Amino acid sequence: MTASLSRIAHVVWKEVIQIGRDRRMFGLILIMPLMELIIFGYVVATDLTNIELAVCDYDRSAQSRTYVDQVLRSGYFRIAAPCRTIADVNQLLDRGRIKVALVIPPDFSARIKRQQPAEVLAAVDGSNSNTAMIAAAYLEQIAVTQAVDVQFADHGRAVGAAQHPVVALEPRVWFNPELRSVRFMVPGIICVLIMESLVILTAIAIVKEKERGTMEQLIVTPIRPFELILGKAIPFVGLGYVNVTVVLLAGTYWFDVDISGSVPLLYALTGLFILTCLGMGLLASTISNTQQQASMTGQFLILPNMFFSGFMFPIASMPPLVQTLTYIIPLRYYITIARGIFLKGAGWSELKDEAGILLVYGILILTVASLSFRKQVR
Amino acid sequence: MTAAARRGLSWRTIRAIIRREITDVRRDRRSLLLTFLYPISMLLMYGYGIRYDVDNVPLTILDYDQTPESRALAEQLVRSGYFHLVRFARDERQVERDLTTDTSRAAVIIPVDFADRIRAGVPVTVQALIDGSDANTATIAQSYVLAVVARYAESIGPRHLLAASGGTVSVPTGLPIELKSRVWYNPELKSVNFIVPGVIAVIMMIVGAIMTALSIVKEKERGTIEQILVSPIRPTEMMLGKIVPYVILAFVDLMIIVTAGYFIFEVPIKGSLVQLALLSLVYLTASLGLGVFVSTIADTMQTAMIAAVFISLLPSVLLSGFVFPLENMPVAIRAISYCFPGRYFVTAIRGIYLKGVGLEVLWPQALMLLLFTAGIVWLSASRFNEKLG
Numbered sequence: 001m002t003a004s005l006s007r008i009a010h011v012v013w014k015e016v017i018q019i020g021r022d023r024r025m026f027g028l029i030l031i032m033p034l035m036e037l038i039i040f041g042y043v044v045a046t047d048l049t050n051i052e053l054a055v056c057d058y059d060r061s062a063q064s065r066t067y068v069d070q071v072l073r074s075g076y077f078r079i080a081a082p083c084r085t086i087a088d089v090n091q092l093l094d095r096g097r098i099k100v101a102l103v104i105p106p107d108f109s110a111r112i113k114r115q116q117p118a119e120v121l122a123a124v125d126g127s128n129s130n131t132a133m134i135a136a137a138y139l140e141q142i143a144v145t146q147a148v149d150v151q152f153a154d155h156g157r158a159v160g161a162a163q164h165p166v167v168a169l170e171p172r173v174w175f176n177p178e179l180r181s182v183r184f185m186v187p188g189i190i191c192v193l194i195m196e197s198l199v200i201l202t203a204i205a206i207v208k209e210k211e212r213g214t215m216e217q218l219i220v221t222p223i224r225p226f227e228l229i230l231g232k233a234i235p236f237v238g239l240g241y242v243n244v245t246v247v248l249l250a251g252t253y254w255f256d257v258d259i260s261g262s263v264p265l266l267y268a269l270t271g272l273f274i275l276t277c278l279g280m281g282l283l284a285s286t287i288s289n290t291q292q293q294a295s296m297t298g299q300f301l302i303l304p305n306m307f308f309s310g311f312m313f314p315i316a317s318m319p320p321l322v323q324t325l326t327y328i329i330p331l332r333y334y335i336t337i338a339r340g341i342f343l344k345g346a347g348w349s350e351l352k353d354e355a356g357i358l359l360v361y362g363i364l365i366l367t368v369a370s371l372s373f374r375k376q377v378r
Numbered sequence: 379m380t381a382a383a384r385r386g387l388s389w390r391t392i393r394a395i396i397r398r399e400i401t402d403v404r405r406d407r408r409s410l411l412l413t414f415l416y417p418i419s420m421l422l423m424y425g426y427g428i429r430y431d432v433d434n435v436p437l438t439i440l441d442y443d444q445t446p447e448s449r450a451l452a453e454q455l456v457r458s459g460y461f462h463l464v465r466f467a468r469d470e471r472q473v474e475r476d477l478t479t480d481t482s483r484a485a486v487i488i489p490v491d492f493a494d495r496i497r498a499g500v501p502v503t504v505q506a507l508i509d510g511s512d513a514n515t516a517t518i519a520q521s522y523v524l525a526v527v528a529r530y531a532e533s534i535g536p537r538h539l540l541a542a543s544g545g546t547v548s549v550p551t552g553l554p555i556e557l558k559s560r561v562w563y564n565p566e567l568k569s570v571n572f573i574v575p576g577v578i579a580v581i582m583m584i585v586g587a588i589m590t591a592l593s594i595v596k597e598k599e600r601g602t603i604e605q606i607l608v609s610p611i612r613p614t615e616m617m618l619g620k621i622v623p624y625v626i627l628a629f630v631d632l633m634i635i636v637t638a639g640y641f642i643f644e645v646p647i648k649g650s651l652v653q654l655a656l657l658s659l660v661y662l663t664a665s666l667g668l669g670v671f672v673s674t675i676a677d678t679m680q681t682a683m684i685a686a687v688f689i690s691l692l693p694s695v696l697l698s699g700f701v702f703p704l705e706n707m708p709v710a711i712r713a714i715s716y717c718f719p720g721r722y723f724v725t726a727i728r729g730i731y732l733k734g735v736g737l738e739v740l741w742p743q744a745l746m747l748l749l750f751t752a753g754i755v756w757l758s759a760s761r762f763n764e765k766l767g
Contacts, residue, residue, distance in 0.1 A: 039696060042707060042708050042711055043696050043697070043702055043707060043711060044702055047513060047706060048514075048517075048703075048706060049706065050705065050706070051705075052705070093562055093563075093733070094729070094733055094735045094739050095735075095739050096725060096729065099705075121560065122560065123560050123562055124560065124561045124562065125561075125562055125563060126561035126562055126563050126564030126565060126567055126571075126732075127563050127564055127571070127572050127728050127732045127733065128572050128699075128703055129564060129567035129568060129569045129571070129572055130514065130569070130703075131703050132561055132564070132567055133432065133514075133518060133567060134514055134517055134518060136561070137517055137518040137520075137521035137522075138517065138521070140521045140524075140525055141520065141521040141524055141525075144521075144524050144525050144528040145524070147528065170503045170504070170505050170506065171506040171508060171520050171523060171524065172505065172506065172507055172508070173507075173508045173509075173510035173516055173520070174477060174507055174508065174509055174510055175477075175509055175510050175511050176510030176511055176513065176516070177510060179510050179513040179516055179517060180513065181512075181513040181514070183511070183513075184511050184512050184513060291680075292679075292680075292683075293408070296408070296412075307423055314432065314512060314515050316432075316434050316435065316436055316462070316483070317432055317433060317434065319426060322426065336479075336480050339480075339511055340478065340479075340480070343511045344477070344478045344509075344511070345478075346478050346479070350475070350478050350479045351479075
C-alpha cells in the first residue's frame, strides 16, 4: 500500500515537473482562465440595453409623448436615428441602423380620449432572434403597464372609483434581481474551465507518452496501470480546483458576483464532476494516437455539453426529443449544482439528486475508460 | 536571381502543386471530414435543438384563494401557451423548492382574499416570482406573466366597474393601448436563420486560414519546403498552388451550407446569390491571407494551430455578431471587433440573406472588407516572399 502510494507520488511529481517545463502547456493553463473570464464575462454575458430605436410619431400629442418617454425611461432603448415617415423605417432597418421602430398612428391620443383601444406598431428586426425576442418582450411590458395606467386613470375619473387597477401584478425577480447576465455566466465559466482543463489536458498528457514512446518504458517499470493513471490525473485535479478558486475570486472581486450558497459544498460537489471529466479525458486518450487527435476528440466530447446542458440555451425551449437526450449530458447536472449554489443558495437537500446522478455517471465512465485503457496497455 | 525567378508564373507548375496538395488533403481524412461535419452539425443543432424563443416556461401556481375567480386566472395563465404548468403548490415552501431546484422558472401566488377584494372593488395584488438566473429568459417570462394578468384584469375590470357605477358609464373593451409587434426579416424567429450567415463566416475561416496555414507549415516542419525551394518553383507559384484546393473546398462548403439551409431548414435567401458569392470570395481571400500570414510566423503545426485559432477563428466566432450581439459589448471589445473582417462579412451576408438588401445598402461593409482583404493579402504575400524568396 505504502509502496503503491509512493509510486503514485513519483508519477505525480514527474507530471508536475513536466507541466512546468512544457511552456506551451503552462501558458495554456495560465491564459485559459483569463480568456474564459473575458469571453464569458464581457462577450457572452451581455445585457440587452441601448437597443437602437427609432420613433415615428404621427400623433405628436401629449399622450404619445408620454408613451415614448415611458419607453425611453425603461432604460432598454435609445433613439438611434430620427424618423419622419414610415418609409424611413424601412430604410433604417435595412441598413441596420436600428433594431426596433415604433410607429404611433395619428389617431393615438384621439382614440385614448374616446376610450377606444389605440394601437402602436412596432417593427422589430428579427435577424438575431434572441435580441428580437427580448426587445419585443420589453416593449410588451411597457405597453401593458402604460395601458393599465391609462385605463384606470380614466375609469377612476369616470366612476370616482379607485385610481389603481383592480388586479395588479407584483413581479419579483429572485436570485438575480438586477437581471445581470454575468451572474449567470460566472458559474458557467467554472464548468467550461473544468471541462477544458480536465478532459483535453488529461487526454493530451496521456497521449504524449504514447506519441513519444515513453508509455512502454513506464509500463515495464513496477508502476501499475491504475497508479500511472492516478498519478497523471492528480495534478490535473489540482488544476481543476485552482481554476475554480480563480473564478471564485474573479467573480467576487472583479465581476461583483457573490456566492449565495456554501463554498465547501461547491468544492465537494465539484469533485464529482471532476471525476466524470477525468473519465472523459481518459476515454479520449485511449482512442487517440497523437496529441492533436486527443485534443480534437476532447473538444468533440465537450461540444454537446456546452450546447445541451442549459449552459447557454434553456433546455425548456428545446424540442421534447432533444430535451430527453439532455439527460445523458453530465454537465447538465453540474451546471444545476453550480448555478444552484452560486445564485440560489441551494443546499444539499436541493442538490442531492444531481449529486447522486453525477456520482454514478463518474464511476461508470471512469470504469469504462480504465477498462479500455488497461486493455490497450496489455 | 535564379532562372526561375526571371520567367513568369507557370500554370503547369501551379497545377502540379495543386494536384499534390489535393492528394495530401484527401489523405488527411479526419480534417477533411471535420470541414464537412462542422457546418452540418451546426445547422442540425441550431435547426432542431437550439431555439431562442422562450415558451413552455415551467410555472408553479400557488392558489391560496381557491375560488372561481382565482381558478380563472390560473387557467388563463396555463392556457396562454407561454407556460407549462409544473404543479399547483400547496404552500410557499413548495414554491421555493421548485424555484431552487430548477423545476420551475416562474411562480404565481394568488392571495387568499383575491376574489373577495375583486368583488368589493378593492385593488388586489398577485405576486409573481421569477427565477432571474438567466436574465434573458427571466425578462421574457416576466413580460408573459404581466401580459396575462393585465388581460385578466381588463376582462374583469370593466364588469366590476360597471356594477359599481350602476351601469351608467360606457365601458371600453380591450386594453387602451395595444402594441402590435411585427418581426421583420425573420418572422418566426428561427435561430437557424441567423446562424447560417455565421456558419459561413466560421467555416471560411477554418478552411481558409487554419487549414492553409497548417498545410504550409507542414512543409516547414517536415523540411520539405527546402526541397521545393531548390526546385525551379517560385514562392508565388507554391503559394497559389497550395491555396487553390482550399478555395475549392471552401466553395463546396459554402454550397453545402446554402443548399442544406435552403432545402432542409427553409432558410430563405432574399437577396442576390451572385452578391453572396462575390462577398464570400472576398472574405475567403482575406482568410487565406490570414492563413498565409500565420504560416510565416509559425514554425510548427501546433504554433500555427494556436495562432490561427486566435487571430482568425475566435474573432470570427465571438466578435462578428455571429451569435453574440456586438452592440452590448464593452467599448474596448467593440473597438477590437472593427479590426477583424468577421463583423463586416456577417453584417453584409446577413443583409443579403435575411433582409434582401444588396450592395446599394451594404457598400460600407463591402468596402471595409475589401480594404482589409487588400491589406492582409499584401502583408502576407510580401512576408511570404521575403521569408522564402
